[in-house]
Amino acid sequence: TQPADMTDGAAPYTPVYNLTAVVEGGDFFVDGSSTETYVRNYGEVTVKVRHTESAVRTYRISDPAGADKDNFTVIEPANGELTVAPGQEGIVRLLFVPSMVTKMSAGQSREWLDGVNGKAQGYGYRDGAFTATVDVTEILGGNADGTMKTATVIGDGLFLETTNYVGEDNRNKTTYSVKVNNAIEVPVSLQADPQAVASANLTEMRVRVSWDPGVVMPRYGVNDLVLNGTQAEGWSIREIKTFPVGSSKPTSMEIDLQDNRPVPVALTDGDKPFFKILFDAFLGTSSSTDAGEMFNSPVTIYSYPVDFDQNDPQGDTKDYVIFRDFAGKIQVDQDCxxxxxxxxxxxxxxxxxxxxxxxxxxxxxxxxxxxxxxxxxxxxxxxxxxxxxxxxxxxxxxxxxxxxxxxxxxxxxxxxxxxxxxxxxxxxxxxxxxx
Missing domain, CATH: 2.60.40.1220 (Immunoglobulin-like)
Structure with a gap:
């Protein structure tokens, strides 16, 4: 009440008080992310959680849901509960493993993906990215549930497509001539078409080679491959198998190569071939029914990136690479x-x-x-x-x-x-x- 001497004869002053209640709390927000990663390799997506409250809040994180839930796994928080301090951002980390190809790079086509190599490696294609949802629920006092919000995570599966061929400087040089009873070095080369192989960081490879045993025969001992002066110089040959097994005249072989040096050097594109195979030439009974092909042997190369350490917990496989394969030919000239x-x-x-x-x-x-x-x-x-x-x-x-x-x-x-x-x-x- 104001003193009487301050009223100046006016009516007594009656103050009015407005009481405002301040309540701790507020809204929270969730944001899901997207990623692109190679098929059968591992990528990561996140859900970010933030709030407007002035105290620490805890949220319950659900397992992924939806048709593609099996392609996503929550790896953090391990116990399924996320604590977020005021002004901070909580991160939910999910592992994404695409099981099919959903997106292609420039220059890639379904024709190659659906071809021999794609099918051999078990690739499949579907339209549309992988998606899953994660529920984030606020935990109130007494473990009661508060507001729940849903975040969507998205992932695309990619593959890397490049080229190998029988040749030296370019894949147009695919025919090699050799006289009967002589030998010739046939290079296996790489080319950035349509994508550079360097981005795959390949240090382990399996190469399958086939030929006509009625015309030529490779030297398939471990010490017979030509590695000096090639990209595989310094690599080791783990194993060479010939097929049919036990045959005196095999028609194909499988070569496992690995760079197990302390500091591996991954394969790149360029003029230097991957490695070379030494073929001996002779004339016998060709399997060809065309007399004109009697003295020609196609040399077919199939390359597959592999992971020799199958126990690697990170799944460090590189079989997301498909090679376009261009066969070559050895022409054997008979001096008649x-x-x-x-x-x-x-x-x-x-x-x-x-x-x-x-x-x-x-x-x-x-x-x-x-x-x-x-x-x-x-x-x-x-x-x-x-x-x-x-x-x-x-x-x-x-x-x-x-x-x-x-x-x-x-x-x-x-x-x-x-x-x-x-x-x-x-x-x-x-x-x-x-x-």
């Missing part, structure tokens, strides 16, 4: 020329006479003349127009030649040959082989 003699050096014309005898069962003679010094080739083709071999490939002086050839190693059928020397290419001459 038994003898050649220079008949005359006075000729200035290019001529080719028909082979005699024709048809031929054993040996036959080709007479031809070249008008200028130069490299001379006599090329044999099968009836389909495929090159079978070079009967002659050498520098010759102008003159007339008589060449005796042995056709006993050729399958029966119709062939054609041409003489090519300097500016001259003869018309095709017919050769019929009978047995």
């Amino acid at each position: 020329a038994k003898g050649m003699r220079l008949v005359s050096i006075s000729s200035t014309n290019y001529t080719v006479k028909p082979i005699a005898p024709n048809p031929v069962t054993g040996s036959a003679v080709i007479n031809y003349s070249i008008g200028l010094d130069g490299n001379t080739r006599i090329v044999l083709y099968n009836s389909a127009g495929d090159r079978v071999m070079d009967i002659v490939d050498e520098q010759q002086s102008k003159g007339t030649y008589e060449l005796t050839i042995d056709v006993t190693m050729l399958p029966a059928g119709t062939y054609f040959y041409q003489v090519i020397s300097g500016p001259y290419t003869s018309e095709s001459q017919v050769l019929t082989v009978v047995h």
